[in-house]
Amino acid sequence: MIDLARQLSVDETPNTLAELIMKLADVSGEIAAKVRLGALSGVLGSAGEQNVQGETQKKLDVIANDMLKEALLSLPQVRAIASEEEDNVVAANHGGAYIVAFDPLDGSSNIDINGQIGTIFTVYPARDEVACDSSDQFAQPGRSQVCAGYMLYGPSTQMALTTGGATRLYTLVPDKGVYQLTETELRIPADCQEFAINMANQRHWAPATQAYISGLQEGSAGHRGKDFNMRWNGAMVGDVHRVLMRGGIFLYPANTQSKVHKGKLRLLYEANPMALLVEKAGGKAVAGAENILDILPDQLHQRVPVILGAENEVGIFQSLSR
Known part of the structure; x- marks a missing residue:
């Protein structure tokens, strides 16, 4: 079975983008571990604050946001990040080739009832003519995305990912901290019920x-x-x-x-x-x-x-x- 790193290589993903994706994958494994422990790790309940959306933050919202933020800001290829939990764009590295936006924990209302939650992310090319900390960095249509995906923290942790080609599905092997490819190409039927x-x-x-x-x-x-x-x-x-x-x-x-x-x-x-x-x-x-x-x-x-x-x-x- 092929793992995420190998599939990114097969797909000829640029090394800097592949490294960014692998960093997101690593952090998601850490978030998944906290989710699995739930109340045992003290991550449940309200953080007592509201985000820029006016929504009450959960402890796990804040924890996941801080984990992703710290990891991404450490990468030289990341110029700026934007998050549901941040009021404004956060500048990273001036020479970075990419900007990253994410919802650190989608489905916050499900956290305390052990329901489905996940992390959603997207990567765009950075704009050289725009300041690192400007929201104009992200003033790009969705077709400019070079990568998009999510991690679903369910009975198993899974990642759906596209780097411009097929949407693939990976499943986390918890004891190894590695995502393995489990669906080479997801397809949505044109009709449904x-x-x-x-x-x-x-x-x-x-x-x-x-x-x-x-x-x-x-x-x-x-x-x-x-x-x-x-x-x-x-x-x-x-x-x-x-x-x-x-x-x-x-x-x-x-x-x-x-x-x-x-x-x-x-x-x-x-x-x-x-x-x-x-x-x-x-x-x-x-x-x-x-x-x-x-x-x-x-x-x-x-x-x-x-x-x-x-x-x-x-x-x-x-x-x-x-």
Whole structure:
């Protein structure tokens, strides 16, 4: 079985990028170890602070963020980092070729109930004409990503990764601290019968979203002519992982609530990396009318609607939203 380092070499990943990915992999193994111990390692509960999003931080949010931040800032090829838990861009090394953005622990509400959580990350080329600590470093469309991935801390720790080619899946061997390739190329079927959405927000959705979900709920008795199952993890990383593994569609649309009227998920370090992983697996990812990867960010923590997964099913949603 081939390991992560060997596969990156086979894929002709530049050495500096491969080293960066391996560093992320190493840190994720350390985070996974803390997650496995849970209450035994004192990482559960609230940190008593709020992040820039106005969300209450969990202890493990802060711990994971500090671990990733320290590791990345030590690499000479990293020029700057951005995190969900940091108000602003953090400058690293002036001559670095890459900038890195990440959500250190997606699914924070699941931490204290032993639910699915994960780390999402993305890597872009650094911009020589922009200061290291400027948010303009990250003012690049998602198609500029040179690498995107996530680690899912579940019964086993897994990493989904693309460096511009196929979306591959790796599984951590805990006693060796090594990721082994377990799926050479993930593929999302164009059609599906499974969807993921937070139904608690139904009354706040736009009419087009209401109509789309109603069609799914009507099942074989409705105009869609087939039954659909609903799944919802409360963590984007878990829901998107399921889509990559067995198909389906994931939706977090905009709604009329003031905090999410433009979407809830962050473009830079949630929507963009997941969109690239999905597209490289044959799926589609949109924010309403436009593809997520074509959006030019106008602020560091910008939020967008996210609809991604099975290509034909995403197309049906779009047709109703026009």
